[in-house]
Amino acid sequence: MPLKRITVAVEADDLALLRAAAAREKTTVAALVREAIHFAALSGRTRDEPFFSATYTSVGAAADAPGPDQSAVPGGTTHRVG
Template identity: 50%
Template sequence: MSMKRTNVYADADDLALIKEAAKRRGRSEAEIIREGIHLAALSYRVWDDPDEWPKVSGGGEPVTKEEVRRAVADGQC
């Protein structure tokens, strides 16, 4: 993925939280900011054509907590 440089204004308190999180998790501040931008971009995405909508497989039956736990434990999620 190619990246482009941009400048944004951010609240000082938010930047302090990012700095703290980066230090605690051993990641760069830039990495955390890029992840935040990506999540924001995805949350505002709009699919105009129903064929572009994300597809979910399954029969439409509700799943139990145990089925979810098992799928997570087996690495299926």
């Protein structure tokens, strides 16, 4: 799915924390923000919907993407769905 560009204003202290986290995780601030937005968007889901989509790969996930019966979870590990 193509990405859409948005603008987000953050406090200077929060941006510093994001930059430090991105450096620690060896990723970008944008990737961390996308992941946070994804989790926030899923937070209103109903119980009969899976929390993680089968196609979403978290920041720091292994190079091999999860199969159709698995989905990525934070920290790069996988969790079998179903």
